[in-house]
Amino acid sequence: MKNINSKIIVFITGAFVSSDCWTEWKSYFEQRGYQTLAPAWPFKDAPACTLRQRHPDADVAGQRLDKLTAYFRNIVRSLPEKPILIGHSMGGLITQLLIQDGLAAAGIAIHSLQPKGVFTFKYSFYKAGWPALGFFTNTGKTYLMSFPEWQYAFTNGMPFEAQKEAYYNLLVPESKLLIRDATTDAAKIDFSQPHAPLLFVAGSDDRFIPPSLNRTNYRKYNDSTSVTDYKEFADRNHFVLGQPGWQEIADYIINWLN
Template identity: 65%
Template sequence: MKNNTAIVFITGAFVHHSCWDEWKKYFESKGYTTNASPWPHKNAPAETLRNSHPNAEIAANRLSSLTDYYASIVKALPEKPILIGHSIGGLIVQLLLQKGLGAAGVAIHPVPPQGVFTFKFSFLKAGWGPLGFFTSTKKTFLMSFRQWQYAFTNGMDCDEQKDAYYKYLVPESKLIVRDTITRAAKVNFENPHAPLLLTSGSTDHTIPASLNYANYKKYKHSNSVTEYKEFEGRNHFVLGQPTWREDADYILNWLNEL
């Protein structure tokens, strides 16, 4: 795939869009143009957003409107871009590809579409708090440091975990998280689609590798390129781990081979 194609990076939940800064520099150095637009109501520094908690505007974000938001960004470009998303951003990559809105897609540790589920303990433990059952959906969910350690940065040094927490953590909509098990997250796996790579991490508590593999195995269209790669030692903070460049190298090579 030509390296002057635009790349649209799609951020996941709970983290600031600046998590893509090093990724943008990397792909721009390879000749790509990049875009990493913040989610609606999140165009402010991470600390400012945390201090706004509970934030009613962020709390009102929904998956369908977020998918439409990124669709509008893609449609405004002169050519179909490459879509690269993390977590819920990875799910949005899958949703946009089925609408024919990307030249190729990379879903990094994606939240799975409707109907792809696991009862693995780490997945249930990491997701219980953000779902916010028995709490008001008019208020955002702000992950505690202990929750962050388990759901995102498990296996990292405590100082690294703290640095990442204060640099990237933002409050989140409980409705966005709940929407991932509804029709707003439905993918028709039998339809043709642009080339898609799904990646996973062996130590990811939030989206276990087995769940990403089940997501990959759902795709049925034999003439569409769908590939899967599991990386050893990657947690859900994969974009900011010291190994991020290895992941980016793999993705770049995959794109170059299309």
């Protein structure tokens, strides 16, 4: 693999959570010589508790994947060099889309939401994600995940107090239309294109984005001239960024980049 010389990292947040989920990751990578930024999504540049108080939030409810991808595309293009992109969940999908545009030196998709046409038959994927699609509900209103849904989809296997703390510190309302957009052309990837080095990180205990879905996504990439790698970690749920022991994953990413 060619050397990755960029020292700028853009962290791309996933759905349902505040960009504060990257706070410790930013410090960890900055201590190792990287310049980092973790931009809040449009209409979400506020503490999680404030955003929940705005629910139902018409501005957030109107968010769509094509506009969100364009927002990050503009941020990346404004930087002095092609950055390294590290995205989680929906942020992992956006990372794949920006890699496809040739805008990054490398990409890491952590428990990435699937592009259009990538499927799994895992029951937990449908149970965890179905409520957020909001079928037969008003799409002009945001979806706010309940605590039991959070426990099932994000923080399964963690102690109750840790689940509760994460919920109140990070959970935010989400756009139902944005989640649905993952099945549209806004989430379409041309897997045959050459691309910058791309690493998929998966977790064995993730119910929302099960590892089988990440493996299928990874295997879709078929350009033999491009580096595409996959790493699965045991005992990791969807809250992987804040789950105790996240440093192991950060260290793996740093070693992969080096």
